[in-house]
Amino acid sequence: MSTATKSKELTKQKALFEYLVRLADDRLILGHRLSEWCGHGPILEEDIALANIALDYIGHAANLYEYAVEIEGEGRHRDDLVYFRNDPEYKNLKLVELPKGDFGFTIARQFLFSSYSYYLYQLLSDIEDEQIRGMVEKHFKEVKYHLRHSREWILRLGDGTEESHSRIQDAFNDMWTYVGELFYQDEVDEFLQEKNLAADTASFKSDWKDLVTDTLEEATLDVPDWNQFMVEGSRQGLHTEHLGHLLAEMQHLRRSYPDADWE
Amino acid sequence: MKTFQERIDNGETIEPKDDMPDRYRQQLIRMMSQHAHSEVVGMLPEGNWITRAPSLRRKMILLSKVQDEAGHGLYLYSATETLGASRKEVINQLLEGKAKYSSIFNYPTLTWADVAVIGWLVDGAAIINQTMLARSSYGPYSRAMVRICKEESFHKKQGYEMVATMADGTPEQQDMIQDAVNRWWWPTLMMFGPHDENSPNSAELIKWGVKSKTNDELRQSFVDRHVAEAHEVGLEIPDDDLEYNEETGHWEFGEIDWDEFWNVVKGNGPMNKERMKARREAHENGKWVREAAEEYARKQKLSKEKAS
Numbered sequence: 164m165s166t167a168t169k170s171k172e173l174t175k176q177k178a179l180f181e182y183l184v185r186l187a188d189d190r191l192i193l194g195h196r197l198s199e200w201c202g203h204g205p206i207l208e209e210d211i212a213l214a215n216i217a218l219d220y221i222g223h224a225a226n227l228y229e230y231a232v233e234i235e236g237e238g239r240h241r242d243d244l245v246y247f248r249n250d251p252e253y254k255n256l257k258l259v260e261l262p263k264g265d266f267g268f269t270i271a272r273q274f275l276f277s278s279y280s281y282y283l284y285q286l287l288s289d290i291e292d293e294q295i296r297g298m299v300e301k302h303f304k305e306v307k308y309h310l311r312h313s314r315e316w317i318l319r320l321g322d323g324t325e326e327s328h329s330r331i332q333d334a335f336n337d338m339w340t341y342v343g344e345l346f347y348q349d350e351v352d353e354f355l356q357e358k359n360l361a362a363d364t365a366s367f368k369s370d371w372k373d374l375v376t377d378t379l380e381e382a383t384l385d386v387p388d389w390n391q392f393m394v395e396g397s398r399q400g401l402h403t404e405h406l407g408h409l410l411a412e413m414q415h416l417r418r419s420y421p422d423a424d425w426e
Numbered sequence: 427m428k429t430f431q432e433r434i435d436n437g438e439t440i441e442p443k444d445d446m447p448d449r450y451r452q453q454l455i456r457m458m459s460q461h462a463h464s465e466v467v468g469m470l471p472e473g474n475w476i477t478r479a480p481s482l483r484r485k486m487i488l489l490s491k492v493q494d495e496a497g498h499g500l501y502l503y504s505a506t507e508t509l510g511a512s513r514k515e516v517i518n519q520l521l522e523g524k525a526k527y528s529s530i531f532n533y534p535t536l537t538w539a540d541v542a543v544i545g546w547l548v549d550g551a552a553i554i555n556q557t558m559l560a561r562s563s564y565g566p567y568s569r570a571m572v573r574i575c576k577e578e579s580f581h582k583k584q585g586y587e588m589v590a591t592m593a594d595g596t597p598e599q600q601d602m603i604q605d606a607v608n609r610w611w612w613p614t615l616m617m618f619g620p621h622d623e624n625s626p627n628s629a630e631l632i633k634w635g636v637k638s639k640t641n642d643e644l645r646q647s648f649v650d651r652h653v654a655e656a657h658e659v660g661l662e663i664p665d666d667d668l669e670y671n672e673e674t675g676h677w678e679f680g681e682i683d684w685d686e687f688w689n690v691v692k693g694n695g696p697m698n699k700e701r702m703k704a705r706r707e708a709h710e711n712g713k714w715v716r717e718a719a720e721e722y723a724r725k726q727k728l729s730k731e732k733a734s
Contacts, residue, residue: 199477201489202466211497322722327714327715412477424591
């Protein structure tokens with residue numbers, strides 16, 4: 164399947180499909196990583212919280228995929244997008260596919276992604292598409308909770324013990340090269356923005372940076388260099404080696420019995 | 427003033443601040459903490475399939491179910507704390523191998539069908555036991571059971587729906603689900619514990635109104651209900667001695683392999699060591715997180731005191 168970005172004539176249908184899939188893939192893959200904590204969290208309350216957030220993401224992804232296949236109009240089911248696409252067809256950010264790491268890594272990533280989503284959803288709640296607005300309205304409450312949950316943990320871990328401070332600092336340092344892509348935009352975004360069907364992430368980049376900076380400083384952490392080298396290519400389907408393993412695990416059963424109905 | 431036993435015999439509910447014999451308290455701490463541990467260890471076999479669930483809908487249902495189990499664990503640890511046993515203390519007993527949890531979770535989940543069968547049979551067995559415990563004489567336990575039973579009934583319904591879908595599916599799905607029933611049927615019957623004559627705690631628990639039915643009575647109602655459900659979707663029960671008795675209206679069934687039962691209880695089940703290893707690892711890997719949270723709370727309190 165060629166990507167919409169490669170296509171010469173970008174239509175509203177193609178661009179919107181691509182945009183929805185990008186949003187959905189981010190949430191599905193991050194939800195998958197969070198779901199790996201279930202039964203293995205540091206305290207029972209966090210098993211519950213992380214499973215809850217994973218459910219929010221996967222639920223939102225399900226809604227987005229459903230709308231994407233509806234727009235596409237080829238009679239595909241949302242699960243076809245989940246189980247029968249290969250790595251290059253997945254358009255999620257590399258940030259969300261990185262292994263879950265320790266609790267510090269998981270929380271640092273949650274904070275960066277939730278704070279980003281917090282601004283993104285405010286813009287999406289204003290676009291000219293009723294269905295997206297409806298979804299965003301439903302999920303914005305969840306996003307606010309995700310942000311609060313992760314922010315509180317950043318403060319605890321940053322300003323907790325020496326060990327927690329160094330672990331959460333290392334987590335931010337290690338993932339920093341992946342944060343630049345949060346604000347990547349291409350012709351799909353531009354095409355839709357002209358019709359007010361997509362959010363212009365550039366418009367909240369400095370607010371987001373302020374929020375991240377303030378939180379890290381309050382947590383007595385150093386903000387890594389914003390100008391360091393940042394990786395790219397996720398939205399074109401270029402991933403880390405980790406995504407292939409994740410998909411192998413996620414898709415194996417469904418692909419082993421392609422004719423079976425599991426409901 | 428009424429004696430404790432008179433209150434029990436009157437059907438009164440015992441509340442945390444009431445006088446109670448030490449033995450009653452100890453028995454309840456043992457039962458309730460075991461129950462809480464079972465919920466938490468029980469997250470592992472099903473959790474094993476969350477990342478591999480074959481549809482988004484099934485993934486969400488499973489994730490939500492395992493999350494409910496964590497919630498039940500939390501709720502039961504709190505209920506146990508009303509008897510003066512702290513969560514930290516009883517969790518340490520589990521991690522040190524001094525406390526038990528339901529042996530059913532020492533069996534492995536080998537295929538997706540196991541997730542369906544656990545929902546149907548294991549939750550089905552839990553409901554039968556917990557419906558009785560919802561009438562237990564200890565108020566916090568009984569209330570916890572009422573709440574938990576509601577969710578378990580929902581889990582069982584979802585499990586049975588999955589079983590029915592697979593039993594009505596492709597030949598491979600049908601084989602998979604029958605194989606899972608074959609592996610889980612007997613261990614599920616063992617969940618109700620030894621025969622009444624070999625169950626040292628039963629008589630005392632019944633006298634104190636904690637339980638109102640014996641292990642064998644509960645097991646019989648489980649068999650009656652689930653044999654019918656199996657037949658309804660065309661599944662076989664792996665028991666050659668299974669026979670319906672017209673006179674009693676009950677299904678008679680074969681003898682449980684008690685050697686297997688005691689062997690698993692003693693720690694030699696297929697997954698005992700791995701389940702405990704997973705719990706210990708989660709606890710050890712989370713140590714720095716819990717310490718950080720405590721230290722942060724201490725610092726916050728200190729700075730608030732300074733400010734005022």
